[in-house]
Amino acid sequence: xxxxxxxxxxxxxxxxxxxxxxxxxxxxxxxxxxxxxxxxxxxxxxxxxxxxxxxxxxxxxxxxxxxxxxxxxxxxxxxxxxxxxxxxxxxxxxxxxxxxxxxxxxxxxxxxxxxxxxxxxxxxxxxxxxxxxxxxxxxxxxxxxxxxxxxxxxxxx
Amino acid sequence: xxxxxxxxxxxxxxxxxxxxxxxxxxxxxxxxxxxxxxxxxxxxxxxxxxxxxxxxxxxxxxxxxxxxxxxxxxxxxxxxxxxxxxxxxxxxxxxxxxxxxxxxxxxxxxxxxxxxxxxxxxxxx
Numbered sequence: 001x002x003x004x005x006x007x008x009x010x011x012x013x014x015x016x017x018x019x020x021x022x023x024x025x026x027x028x029x030x031x032x033x034x035x036x037x038x039x040x041x042x043x044x045x046x047x048x049x050x051x052x053x054x055x056x057x058x059x060x061x062x063x064x065x066x067x068x069x070x071x072x073x074x075x076x077x078x079x080x081x082x083x084x085x086x087x088x089x090x091x092x093x094x095x096x097x098x099x100x101x102x103x104x105x106x107x108x109x110x111x112x113x114x115x116x117x118x119x120x121x122x123x124x125x126x127x128x129x130x131x132x133x134x135x136x137x138x139x140x141x142x143x144x145x146x147x148x149x150x151x152x153x154x155x156x157x
Numbered sequence: 158x159x160x161x162x163x164x165x166x167x168x169x170x171x172x173x174x175x176x177x178x179x180x181x182x183x184x185x186x187x188x189x190x191x192x193x194x195x196x197x198x199x200x201x202x203x204x205x206x207x208x209x210x211x212x213x214x215x216x217x218x219x220x221x222x223x224x225x226x227x228x229x230x231x232x233x234x235x236x237x238x239x240x241x242x243x244x245x246x247x248x249x250x251x252x253x254x255x256x257x258x259x260x261x262x263x264x265x266x267x268x269x270x271x272x273x274x275x276x277x278x279x280x281x282x
Binding site: 028031032035036037038039040041042043044046047048050051066067068069070071073074075078079081082083093094095096098099100101102103104105108109112113116124125128131134135136138139140142143144146147148149150151152 | 172240
């Protein structure tokens with residue numbers, strides 16, 4: 001009996017060693033550098049869109065500039081997703097391609113495109129939120145809480 | 158001339174802060190095996206918390222798009238909307254404010270995703 005468990009143990013160890021040799025070693029520094037570059041670049045593009053908007057249409061309020069900037073970023077990211085460009089960026093960019101708002105848009109568009117074959121209602125419309133759903137749900141729940149805390153607790157001071 | 162330099166400075170900060178946030182998220186992926194969706198939620202809640210305690214505005218003044226383009230900015234925007242609406246409409250406003258303030262981006266994302274899905278077919282890899 002103990003022989004058998006020993007053999008199993010040895011086999012598992014051998015297997016784990018084998019898995020370690022086969023798993024590709026991703027270079028940490030390279031991955032970090034790539035996400036840094038892609039993320040930083042995305043933010044610079046966002047800043048530039050905002051600056052150009054504020055400069056060319058001075059009547060826009062700051063909030064409206066921010067709104068239009070995010071609409072442009074989101075639209076471009078989704079178009080890139082549709083054309084297949086975003087995948088190329090995402091393969092290199094890691095976190096740099098999903099943490100900015102463009103990654104949020106890409107997650108929506110890629111999910112909805114992927115499930116197009118299941119129909120527009122139960123495919124596209126339902127699966128649109130598979131990845132961004134948690135973000136929206138948590139965002140609404142926690143921001144509501146922040147609003148209530150601010151009103152009831154901080155508002156007293 | 159000083160204007161140009163201050164602009165270059167701003168863009169350098171935007172690049173550095175935005176890049177650093179993404180690098181931090183990458184470290185979390187590699188080291189902790191958290192899924193991207195969880196990391197998005199963590200950064201989102203961080204943004205809500207920053208706005209909730211009133212720190213976000215001063216960070217935004219210094220870092221501009223470096224903090225607002227990552228999902229942290231989306232969280233802060235949600236919280237800012239909820240807080241402002243709560244102060245204007247009373248406690249009921251807290252439930253609507255976040256959505257109202259972020260509706261431009263979210264609405265655009267949903268409509269554009271739908272249109273793009275109708276127009277393009279997914280690329281087979």
